[in-house]
Amino acid sequence: VTLERLVTRRRVLLCVGSGGVGKTTTAAALAVGAALRGRRTAVLTVDPSLRLKDALGLDHLDGRPRRVPLAGAALLDAQLLDVKRTFDELVRSLAGDRDQIQRILGNRLYQNLSGALAGSAEYMAVESVFRLVEDDAYDLVVVDTPPARHAVDFLDAPRRLLAFLDSRALAVLKDPTSILPGATSRLAQLILSSVLGGLERFTGIGLVREVSEFVAAIEGVTGALRARVAQVAGLLASDATELVLVTTPDPRLTADTRDLVESLGARGLRIGGVIVNRALPQSLFGPEACDPGVPAGTPPALAVKLRHAYADLRHEAARQQATLAPLLAAAGAPQLAQVPPLASTPVTVAGLEELAGHLFEEPPPPDARTTRGV
Amino acid sequence: LTTQRLVVVTGKGGVGKSSVAAALARAASAAGQRVLAVEIGRGGLGRLLGVEEPSAEPVTLTRRLSCVTVEPEAALADMVHAMLPLGVLARRLLQSTTFQIVAAAAPGLPEYLVLHRLAAWLDAKRLGRRQYDLVVVDAPASGHSLPLLTAPRTLGALARLGPIADFLTRIERVLGDPAATAVWIVTTPEELPVRETIELHRALQNELGESLAPPIVNDVPRRRFSTSDETALAAAGAAAHPYLVAARLEIAREHEARAQIRNLYRAVRRTPVRLPSLGAGGETEAGVARLTRAIASEVGFPS
Numbered sequence A: 001v002t003l004e005r006l007v008t009r010r011r012v013l014l015c016v017g018s019g020g021v022g023k024t025t026t027a028a029a030l031a032v033g034a035a036l037r038g039r040r041t042a043v044l045t046v047d048p049s050l051r052l053k054d055a056l057g058l059d060h061l062d063g064r065p066r067r068v069p070l071a072g073a074a075l076l077d078a079q080l081l082d083v084k085r086t087f088d089e090l091v092r093s094l095a096g097d098r099d100q101i102q103r104i105l106g107n108r109l110y111q112n113l114s115g116a117l118a119g120s121a122e123y124m125a126v127e128s129v130f131r132l133v134e135d136d137a138y139d140l141v142v143v144d145t146p147p148a149r150h151a152v153d154f155l156d157a158p159r160r161l162l163a164f165l166d167s168r169a170l171a172v173l174k175d176p177t178s179i180l181p182g183a184t185s186r187l188a189q190l191i192l193s194s195v196l197g198g199l200e201r202f203t204g205i206g207l208v209r210e211v212s213e214f215v216a217a218i219e220g221v222t223g224a225l226r227a228r229v230a231q232v233a234g235l236l237a238s239d240a241t242e243l244v245l246v247t248t249p250d251p252r253l254t255a256d257t258r259d260l261v262e263s264l265g266a267r268g269l270r271i272g273g274v275i276v277n278r279a280l281p282q283s284l285f286g287p288e289a290c291d292p293g294v295p296a297g298t299p300p301a302l303a304v305k306l307r308h309a310y311a312d313l314r315h316e317a318a319r320q321q322a323t324l325a326p327l328l329a330a331a332g333a334p335q336l337a338q339v340p341p342l343a344s345t346p347v348t349v350a351g352l353e354e355l356a357g358h359l360f361e362e363p364p365p366p367d368a369r370t371t372r373g374v
Numbered sequence B: 001l002t003t004q005r006l007v008v009v010t011g012k013g014g015v016g017k018s019s020v021a022a023a024l025a026r027a028a029s030a031a032g033q034r035v036l037a038v039e040i041g042r043g044g045l046g047r048l049l050g051v052e053e054p055s056a057e058p059v060t061l062t063r064r065l066s067c068v069t070v071e072p073e074a075a076l077a078d079m080v081h082a083m084l085p086l087g088v089l090a091r092r093l094l095q096s097t098t099f100q101i102v103a104a105a106a107p108g109l110p111e112y113l114v115l116h117r118l119a120a121w122l123d124a125k126r127l128g129r130r131q132y133d134l135v136v137v138d139a140p141a142s143g144h145s146l147p148l149l150t151a152p153r154t155l156g157a158l159a160r161l162g163p164i165a166d167f168l169t170r171i172e173r174v175l176g177d178p179a180a181t182a183v184w185i186v187t188t189p190e191e192l193p194v195r196e197t198i199e200l201h202r203a204l205q206n207e208l209g210e211s212l213a214p215p216i217v218n219d220v221p222r223r224r225f226s227t228s229d230e231t232a233l234a235a236a237g238a239a240a241h242p243y244l245v246a247a248r249l250e251i252a253r254e255h256e257a258r259a260q261i262r263n264l265y266r267a268v269r270r271t272p273v274r275l276p277s278l279g280a281g282g283e284t285e286a287g288v289a290r291l292t293r294a295i296a297s298e299v300g301f302p303s
Helices: A003-009 A023-036 A050-055 A083-094 A098-105 A110-116 A120-134 A151-166 A169-174 A186-203 A207-219 A222-237 A252-266 A300-331 A349-359 B017-030 B044-048 B072-083 B087-095 B097-105 B109-123 B142-156 B162-176 B191-211 B227-235 B242-268 B279-283 B285-299
Strands: A012-016 A041-045 A076-080 A140-144 A241-247 A271-276 A335-338 B006-011 B035-040 B059-062 B065-070 B134-138 B181-187 B216-220 B273-276
Touching (some): A003 A271, A003 A335, A012 A120, A012 A222, A023 A041, A023 A050, A023 A140, A023 A241, A023 A349, A041 A120, A083 A222, A120 A140, A120 A222, A241 A252, A241 A300, A252 A271, A252 A300, A271 A300, A300 B227, A300 B242, A335 A349, B017 B035, B017 B044, B017 B065, B017 B134, B017 B181, B017 B216, B017 B285, B035 B044, B035 B109, B044 B065, B065 B109, B072 B087, B072 B109, B109 B134, B109 B162, B142 B162, B142 B191, B162 B181, B162 B191, B191 B242, B216 B242, B227 B242, B273 B285
Parallel strands (some): A012 A241, A041 A076, A041 A140, A241 A271, A271 A335, B006 B134, B006 B181, B035 B134, B216 B273
16 A cells, blocks of 8 residues: 555545644545546645745635645645534535525524534534535545544544434433433432523533533534435445554554554554654664764864764664554555654745655656756 | 642643653652642552552651542542431432533532532641641643633633632632642653644643743753764665664654753743653652652752
8 A cells, every 4th residue: 555546546535643643644634645647636734834824825724615725737726624604504504495595504502512412523524525515616625634632523423413412412402401301200200400590600601401402403404414414434444545644653552552443443444544743763763773873074073962862762763663663564655755853844845845755656757847957 | 949839730641741740749758848749530540659549638658748639520429418408319310311401501510510629739737737738630631621710711711700710719719829739730841742832832831820830841852963973874775684673763763852842842832841861660669769860959958
């Protein structure tokens, strides 16, 4: 497996991994590389930073697809994940009439509750992916997954939302006093009402009433939503989607990776390949590399420092090598690429292209490069 | 710092927040304070202090150091159990999906419950004197610690009367009093964590004012090469000699760290506290011991 093959054969690449491993930048570079190889690509990112916007050469990075300036015919659009907007759009497209839309979007609990609705924030991320895939303008969608504790929250979102819609919870919510199915005694009902009443006094809003109203409003769209969610879940589980783990050779990540793979496995999903960032070149610093000694003519004081800096990196490289084997074993997937430590994070499209150079084995066709002559 | 009774440590995941909290707890107890280390949700703090099974009640680790795990869900269960006289009813209610959703829709409820427990430990007395001189909290990562620290104000706007309002007023006073509380935001000298630290610092500045301590930059690489060394190495160009590659990489990392610390200073106008890089050892007991010494000297504990 190579990244060349993945970007040409798949429709969705999900970059998963722990926070701080360079997932966002890797996803952006992967998308740039795919576009330069002739794939009409969209990248969905969760990072609203100025730096990423600059690195993509954009004036705006928001909830709409924006065209990244690349050379020649290469097509890349970047879009920022906007949960609220996606949810609003979803409600708009599913609801029957203006009135219904207003009732849902106008509900005071809409936002607070939308977070509680079985991980709907993660679901909205998946929904955004699906919208881009549905769009005939793109061959490939590269996704930078949200910094959920486990990417599983993201991948699991459709299933949880379906489970929620299928459960009796929605019906019960309309009449919260029916929470306790066996508790028919008046005493039990009385106590329950007082607990819920206490919660209402505490929060200062008519919690129970507003929840009921919200549910009544959203119930009208659940049928359509259910069909939609099932479709999205199908896409994630299909051959069109590949999961790429982005990681660094850090021993702390091995346990995370094991947890991730286990949770994915329980859902019939697996990682297709691994990109290792911040990997020191083993040919220069690995245990097998030979020590060439201080370059001739180095002043003695500087020579001492150089020896120490070199020794420290060899030490780090050995530790990385020892870390990498169990990490890849935990991932249960082949390594697709190693990226050496970068002096700084890319801040231009050319920087992303350079990074893409580390991800792909072959350079893109020469006429596609924007950095030509630079 | 020795006068403050509550230190809340927060920061982006992966910056060594728990290691810093553990090191502070160790350093304070070594300096003679009775310390309670609190982790919110199962985190790294308990493990770093050598706790095997998380416990909802404080567990004594040494004569002057205890550790406890607060699970917001468990705190909710405690509240419901206290409100419902019949255990069966309480259990059923807690198991109900609907109740979970209603509770989740209640803004600030879990935060309130966590603060309630913290306040109880700050007030705890044994044999007529304070049980804990210092409560160190390993707070949730940045995004989630904001609601915790601003809960008194957001909730105070909702609950105006009664025991809850009284409690909120009191805890808001404790949190906003720099003599009583310090909030430490931990970061590493990297772009993303620094950006998050700046955002969190801004968000908390209004709520906490002086209680917000200068940011703590963990994992700061040491500077080996002087400016004249750097000039000499730059003259060697992009030579592929491994010694020069190593030196260039180290210099680039150190420059990047310094640039990030500068960005942080420019944005928050506070001189950050710097803690040295421990390599990969920060998560081990030995790493915590080294960090403990660094923190003890930073905050002025006798070591």
